[in-house]
Amino acid sequence: MTTFKDRSDVIAELGAKHTIAEIFETLIEGEMPIRFTAYDGSKTGPDESPFGLEIKNPRGVNYVATAPGDLGMARAYIAGDMVADGIHPGDPYELLKAMQNMKFRRPTALELVVIARSLGWELMKPVTPPPQEAMPRWRRIALEGLRHSKTRDAEAIHHHYDVSNTFYEYVLGPSMTYTCAVYADENQTLEQAQENKYRLVFDKLRLQPGDRLLDIGCGWGGMVRYAAKRGVQVIGATLSAEQAEWAQRKIAEDGLSDLAEVRHSDYRDVPEGEFDAVSSIGLTEHIGVANYPAYFGYIQSKLRDGGLFLNHSITRPDNTRSTKAGDFIDRYVFPDGELIGSGRIISDIQNVGLEVLHEENLRRHYALTLAEWCDNLVKNWDAAVAEVGLGTAKVWGLYMAGCQLGFERNVVQLHQVLGVKLGTNQEWTVPLRPWWEP
Structure with a gap:
């Protein structure tokens, strides 16, 4: 033609x-x-x-x-x-x-x-977009302030995470874990792989009963509860009111209230310090690349000497591309989200005085995780649509399937970076070789 x-x-x-x-x-x-x-x-x-x-x-x-x-x-x-x-x-x-x-x-x-x-x-003539779409970046500045101000971050998190706890239960399954699982092999179930992820983070941080953990961007409290069940004192922080409410209820049901707490709070407003470990699982994507030095500096200030830190986040496969998300992701999924390569993350962690001990790429694991979430959405489609509406349910199917393809094609990756806060004498305080099972 x-x-x-x-x-x-x-x-x-x-x-x-x-x-x-x-x-x-x-x-x-x-x-x-x-x-x-x-x-x-x-x-x-x-x-x-x-x-x-x-x-x-x-x-x-x-x-x-x-x-x-x-x-x-x-x-x-x-x-x-x-x-x-x-x-x-x-x-x-x-x-x-x-x-x-x-x-x-x-x-x-x-x-x-x-x-x-x-x-x-x-x-x-321009027509009104679907109601699921967030405002363009220039309007967010006018109405919500500069990118990654506390007010604007809270609104961005609300847009994505305060959809409906029931809807997330349909998609994520019993673990209510909205981050990349870690599969021992491709035959593991989603729930087994999510449990394995928490086990891996727990072990990398060398947590022991009586230790104190700060979990930043804790979601529905999966890591918080995992650590508390093993005798660790945990504070979790999330900007999502619905997540915090769900997590606190689950903590009480599990009998963990003496050990665990999830706060509806900006991580920058957590006053406690001298933690044995800090975990950040799926938050770095939201804070803005320009804010990495302040973010990792904050984490460094919250650790005791010898304390360990683990950052688990989506990255780009290199450090040269634009950090901003594409139009669909920015308007419908993660307003103000930004990604850069793991090299930038490691450099900024090092630049605040944390020593990087280990890093690994879990790109294939996230593709497997997303395929499972899509499968859950298909199985629970009618109930999910009844809960949030057809348009929102379609956004999630489109977004998760597209991300699965992105991880398979190496458009995006998932990296875990482990660091330690050295004391003034720079003494090595961890074993000579990795102490965790992969």
Whole structure:
């Protein structure tokens, strides 16, 4: 099919009319890898593909045309203006895999005129995005303050984590653990692998009964309860009110109130110090790369001499790319989230005076974890939709399946970094070789 994107003189096309499929073709580079159909009867892409996208109405075209790329596609899909064939909305992994090499391009000004002439100028006016979408970055500054201020961090965490504890139970399973599991092998269940992750963190930190642990960004308190069950005094901090309430209730049910506490608090407001260990499992992604020195400096100040620190976080595979998340992740999943390579994390840990003892990449483990979460969402789909609505449930399926693919393709990684706070004499206070089972 010849479309106006293939012709050199765009101006000659200003008076022409084009189908929706032809317009869609102008927004991508190369061939369409799956079937695409539209409400005007036009189509493109291979008929034999097991997967297809269908634009159902003019609003879907508006979303895709005015924000070419993952944001526009997500808007149309989440709003129900574009439907996907051949997948379950709780796990669109296979569809995303088929589309993994599809690249979008922004149309030129002249091409936008051609699109507007074809669709009608009224159709090109901006329309309200789905309600699950967060404000753009520039509006967040105006209404919530500078990025990673306490107020803005609290709002970002609220957007993602205060969805519904019941919904998270459907997705995460009994462990209520929203971080990468660690699999001894691929035959382990999700619950076994999450227990194994907590065991690994506990052992790396050399925790013993009577020790004191600070768990920053503790979520629903999985690490807090794991350590308290083994005689450790634990304080957990989370910016999510719903997480804190759930965690405190679970601590009481488990009879751990004398040892464990989860506070609805910014970690910067925890006054206690001289901890034997500090764990940060899945928080570094939220604090901002520019704030790493202050963050790791805070952790250094909370440790006693000889105390150990473990940072578990998603990273990029190098230290050169933009730290900001893509538009879909920033608007629908993690507002203000930032990632950089493990090299930057290690450097900033070292620069505040913590000695790095060990680091490892668990990239493949996170792909396995996300596949399990998607499977849980599919199994509990009707209940999940009833709890949070179809649009939000679709956001989660899209996000988790996309992240699974990202970890498999080495777009993102997961690193654990272990450090120690040395005393003034720089004495080595840990065994000569790793003391934990992998």
